[in-house]
Amino acid sequence: MSTRSAGRPRTSSRALIEDAAAELFLENTYGATTIDQIAQRAGVSRNTFFNYFTAKSDLLWGELDAAIDRLEVELRTVAPDADALPALRATILAAVADIGVDRVPLALTQEDVMGTREETRSSGLTRYARRADVIAAFLARQQGLAPDDLTVLATANAISGAISAAWTVWARAGVQRHPLSEYVARALDAL
Amino acid sequence: MSTRSAGRPRTSSRALIEDAAAELFLENTYGATTIDQIAQRAGVSRNTFFNYFTAKSDLLWGELDAAIDRLEVELRTVAPDADALPALRATILAAVADIGVDRVPLALTQEDVMGTREETRSSGLTRYARRADVIAAFLARQQGLAPDDLTVLATANAISGAISAAWTVWARAGVQRHPLSEYVARALDAL
DNA sequence: GGCTATTATTGGACTGAGTACAGTATTGCA
């Protein structure tokens, strides 16, 4: 890597890419910045980009992806005889508990600035789907039902949808926003 | 159009494209057929394809798109003083009422055959989102709340998610499946 | 019939995401 000359790299390529992308998204909007531009500003080749991210949209959803990962892991530790829905609610809230005021995913924070409603939306939806999968697997496991049972899937999709709404409203709330978990709690209560 | 020689065309380009696509999806899977192949088999230029469809995935979701269109239109006719949720439920069921046993969207019917779970999923999700928008607009209108109210959005997303689950289970049910509206009704009851 | 405005269709050139693969640095470790 020509620009990072000396010994072991001070910053990982991953971080360089993320920083470069964040800058460019703010300058030019998400849609108008190309992967080539990101790689170039990060001082990294285009292919290195794809070593760290499978798609451009990955850059927008780091925080959310991590929360879903946590949710999946934590749901595995729920006692088999626990009541499914209360346990699910508690675990969902725990998975977003440490997401505070300043940690807003890029995609949502700068939706307006970036003017990418449509473009970010479809990549965000795949997170909704993954979360629904995680929840459905938990419900099926916990309630001894098939993973493709209609009630299980309907419940899981409904819950995932409500959480999506919470993220959206939270992110749009601007500087005076409360912790994400409050929004998620209220969204779940709406069911 | 070289292949359709005589007078006025017997079949519209749109139908030719749809038929060609359906054939090719079955032969080669959705992901493995290109727009060029579809256009070629339909005896139409590539650009003509884009005159009729904005994306390849449009070909998969005709039935669902139409149902969402109906839902949107019908929701506008609901009396302003009607109780929102019961009216919504009735309108949703009406919008899928005439979708019978044999009318299964391509995307879902041939999910296995086409082996495109991942590829069809993201395009299907945009339908989920559009339906959620339609429902949220209705709820906000009917209840006198802001369209970005958390409760409104959470409810709309949850309902749209449940409906997605219903479509999925319905389509996967195979030949012995019941009318779609039964699945949708059960999914909504799960909330 | 012939004329005209509109619409359908086409060709061609382009951008940009994502993939494949082989080759070259770099690094960690023995």
Added chain:
DNA sequence: TGCAATACTGTACTCAGTCCAATAATAGCC
């Protein structure tokens, strides 16, 4: 020091989707 694994790069490719200008076809009108 050397070797194996890993990080990085170059190049070439496929395909979706966009843009624009040009041509065919059609419907309506006289």
